[in-house]
Amino acid sequence: MKHLVALIALLTIATAANASLLSDNFNDGSISDWTVRAGTGWVASGTAAQKLASDDTLSTISKSFAGVSSGVLTLTYDVIIDGIYRPFNAALTDSTGKGVFLAGYAGNGYVEIGGGTTSNYGYSGSNLSKIDAPGFVSGKSMPIKYELDLATGELKGYIGGGLMKTSMINLAGIGDINTVAFTAKKKINSLDNVVLIPEPASMALLGMGSLALLRRRKQ
Ligand SMILES: [Ca+2]
Numbered sequence: 102m103k104h105l106v107a108l109i110a111l112l113t114i115a116t117a118a119n120a121s122l123l124s125d126n127f128n129d130g131s132i133s134d135w136t137v138r139a140g141t142g143w144v145a146s147g148t149a150a151q152k153l154a155s156d157d158t159l160s161t162i163s164k165s166f167a168g169v170s171s172g173v174l175t176l177t178y179d180v181i182i183d184g185i186y187r188p189f190n191a192a193l194t195d196s197t198g199k200g201v202f203l204a205g206y207a208g209n210g211y212v213e214i215g216g217g218t219t220s221n222y223g224y225s226g227s228n229l230s231k232i233d234a235p236g237f238v239s240g241k242s243m244p245i246k247y248e249l250d251l252a253t254g255e256l257k258g259y260i261g262g263g264l265m266k267t268s269m270i271n272l273a274g275i276g277d278i279n280t281v282a283f284t285a286k287k288k289i290n291s292l293d294n295v296v297l298i299p300e301p302a303s304m305a306l307l308g309m310g311s312l313a314l315l316r317r318r319k320q
Pocket of ligand 1: 293
């Protein structure tokens with residue numbers, strides 16, 4: 102019985118840890134549940150979201166989720182950059198629009214990762230580091246992952262599964278993170294499979310606390 106209780110507790114922890122805050126594969130051919138924050142927005146195309154080809158202004162779409170203020174946030178998405186040097190950035194922000202830039206320009210063989218805090222959804226070149234990413238080429242879908250530790254401000258950026266860059270971000274003055282935004286400019290950029298997951302760190306601690314409580318009750 103004791104083991105059964107422990108097993109149920111562990112399963113509960115695993116389930117909670119895997120729950121995503123936001124997930125969208127655009128397979129329904131719609132991006133109507135995303136908000137246009139700037140520019141003319143993006144369009145649904147097949148089973149991905151694509152930037153309008155004729156737009157010359159920065160265009161931002163965003164989506165809100167249940168706010169988080171602790172633990173590690175993991176954001177993954179697939180992106181195709183069409184061009185040699187194109188602005189394409191993701192941002193995680195609070196309800197006032199303050200937050201963290203995750204990437205800036207990208208092109209054949211490289212991307213800029215890192216950044217600092219942002220007060221809007223547009224592109225900012227400040228504090229971004231250009232890094233080599235040999236697999237990141239025009240027209241090819243690349244999986245991007247960011248891990249942001251809300252306690253320490255450590256930001257890790259992965260491209261194609263490999264760790265590309267670790268940065269330290271000053272999160273002072275930023276409230277609960279509750280919005281993800283994507284900005285692009287010119288040409289066609291493709292966005293797909295956006296998933297935002299809170300890391301199990303805080304969940305696991307909570308779970309272990311519950312487990313200890315259960316054990317104590319059984320004794
Ligand atoms: Ca899709």
